[in-house]
Amino acid sequence: MELPYQQKFTIKAWAEEDRPREKLLQHGRRTLSDAELIAILIGSGSVTESAVELSKKILHSCQNDLNLLSKLSVQELCKFKGIGEAKAISIIAALELGRRRKEIELPPIEKINTSRDIFNVLLPYYKDLPHEEFWILVLAKSNKLTHKILISKGGQAGTIVDSKIVFKAALENNAANIILTHNHPSGNLRPSHEDISLTKKLVAAGKLMDIGVLDHVIITDDAFFSMADEGLM
Incomplete structure (x- = not known):
């Protein structure tokens, strides 16, 4: 039984x-x-x-x-x-x-000197996300980090970024420079044509407002791709 x-x-x-x-x-x-x-x-x-x-x-x-x-x-x-x-x-x-x-346990980063600093600051926000998000880092003079701002959330394939929202956040927080970032949940680090096009658009808009766009970093769970490092800015 x-x-x-x-x-x-x-x-x-x-x-x-x-x-x-x-x-x-x-x-x-x-x-x-x-x-x-x-x-x-x-x-x-x-x-x-x-x-x-x-x-x-x-x-x-x-x-x-x-x-x-x-x-x-x-x-x-x-x-x-x-x-x-x-x-x-x-x-x-x-x-x-x-x-x-x-x-x-990670020591706080107060100043952005390298693309690795960008990755270390934002990995806790991006890690394990099943969808794309777009964040900017707001920097004061001498690249002192002052704010981390979520701009948009999307799906697995992408997220919509409005340049007006990006620079509204930058102006409200007295940005001298900003850094663009988003994640690729797929793990693929290569920027898409849309990623590169958006970056160039925001760089041009930043010049008109005297706000430098220093980098656009794509982040996965364990690696990153810097457009500035790769000469794509």
Whole structure:
């Protein structure tokens, strides 16, 4: 006779490797695998598999990459049998806390000297986004960073940027210079024809208002492309 679910899947009935809470208490958090840590977050699995097995399945779908996992929405996580809205939210919240901790650990950048500085300032805002956004950095004299401003949000393929909004934000914040940035969720760093055309348009508009457009940087989760560095300005 098959045992009922409650008997088969109580924590005490699991093998040692499927009891992550006890393992953490006895051996410390660093001994746990990614799947075991996620299993603690979701608490229980489904009728047919334990929380650890379910966590392994979720990770496998993301190529065992936590960065890819952090891109999943609540709706996408809920497609896994045994994951409801509450469990999905717990996973997303934990990953977001990890991202914010990493952001806090970075020393603040007060002056923009290189394209790498631009990348480091804005990566926390762009990382893991499934859609495109367009931000500008507002600089005072001597390229001191004063503001980071979101100009527009779009879809996976692009976002609409209005030059009037860009320079309205620049003027309201007393910009001496600005830096344009946007992300490519696809991971492709190469600028499109539209990216280059927009950049030239904004550079020309900036000259009329005596506001320098110093660079346009395309950002992905782990790399960047500077149009200024590549001579495309």
